[in-house]
Amino acid sequence: MIYKKMLGMLTACLIVFLCLTPASFAAEKNYDSLFVYIGDSLMKAKSGDQEAIVENMAGFESEWNALKNDSEQAKGVDEHLLQVKSALQKDAGMDEIREELSSLSSSLVAFDKAQNPVNKGKDKQKLQELLPLIDEMKATVSQGDTQKAKSQYNELLNKWAEAETFVRGESVVSYGEIEKYQAFIRIAVTNEPLDQESAQSNLDALQASIENVIAGNVKKADNAAEYSLTDITHLLEESIEAIEANQLDSAVTQLNDILTIWPMVEGDVSTRDSKLYSDMETKVPEAISLLSSKKVQVDAAKSILNDLNERLLPLTNDTSYSTWDAALILLREGLEALLIVVTLLSFLKKVNQHDKQKWIWIGVGVGLAASVVLSFIINMVFSQLTAASSREYIEGIIGIVAVVMMLTVGAWLHSKSNIHAWNQYIGSQMYQAIATGRLFSFALISFFSIFREGAETIIFYSGMAPYMSLKQMVSGIGIALAILIVIGFILIRYSVKLPITLFFKIATVMIYVLAFKILGVSIHALQVSQVLPTHSIGSPFIEWIGLYPTLETTLPQIVFVALILLTTVWVKKRNNAAAAA
Structure with missing residues (x-):
């Protein structure tokens, strides 16, 4: 009977923890996320990381199955997806994998266009309306009327929007070209005095680009999806080095390359740091202007580029959590819940209060139900917050809260790793309940034990949610649940013989290791949202433990390790004193 109840509790735990899955795990119902999977896979193919491609395609397939329909274009995506999977399964060369990925991307574009048909005639008409504005602005610039030119430029931007x-749908390269010329025009008309030569030449170039798009003569980039933010930072660094070597023409060339690549990667920045997104579009052309003008301003240009590079670097390091990270959370929390419930049941049996076990199970059931309610509340709040522009900020704060909880809970676990301290803790609670005769107290003890584990798990998973896929989360929970079922059975049947002390020590180590990683990832998220600055240091970037090469992430992790060591020494002294007493 007890085994069935324990199995039922573990099954309920699975349901609870699946309910705890925050909204950020859920696949977004749009095609942009599917293109991200393909784009990242093309980058990974470039570096030969086949394992990452397999993981990306698993995420792609999961989301695609939720979005696809019975159209011919959808069948085309299915066909190319199978070809990609086949190439991965037979360990084909990276060139073949990249070719299949490109074909998959093309089929997805066709599906996207079929689902979202555009009225090209109407859209071209909107583009056509820009041409008279450009002619008017040319006349204004030739007259040297700065204020009127600024007003016309703002009107031009509104029409362009x-x-x-x-x-962009027609050609990301043509889109970037138009954006670039508009940025140069803005710089020219905001100069004091107005830079007529630069404004006229860029207005001419802008007009030519728009006329080409209207005529269907657009520029294509064969490898557009293969660019990443890392390419942008490399070009920024190369341009800074060229400036330091007084090779200004080379620096300008690198910066122009950035403007060409930028439209292909800007999405990675716009959703995470809107201020940086805006600055990249305005300050890179400004740096070009400073380096190309008659009065070259090297220091100002270099300062701009250094600032942009420092702010972009945190976005290029993309740490994520693994299936095993997700498993460790549930395994540690579930193990603690199991030990508490089993100890409560064993205690009642030893004091001949076996008939009161139902109150323990009532507390377990209510604790699970309360955890489900809390999970839905946090799920709703979290999904609304992460949908906002402050997503990285919220994720960082939640992660740090999780670390604080891990640190305090870990210290509590460590203090209970002494078997005498653990027995004393449970015994004091149970004896008090028996002495007062309040049967409700039995349920209350188990309720708080289970509810506390559920609440902690919600916070832990909320901190991890934005950095892992739903598939990883579910598989991690499944692995942990299987292990807990085995441990639960052994604990109930052989509880006297099991090394409880070892269980607690292992759980403590696991929680500290994962907390170290979450701390690094969370501070990194705050750097991305510009809540914290970024100062690079010479330490390595180690993804699996969340170690970033910045002062702001490394220093708190050092303090965290120091606190763990101090806690360990304190707990050991206290346990020794308790044992001696």
């Missing part, structure tokens, strides 16, 4: 989605 109505047409840019269409242009």
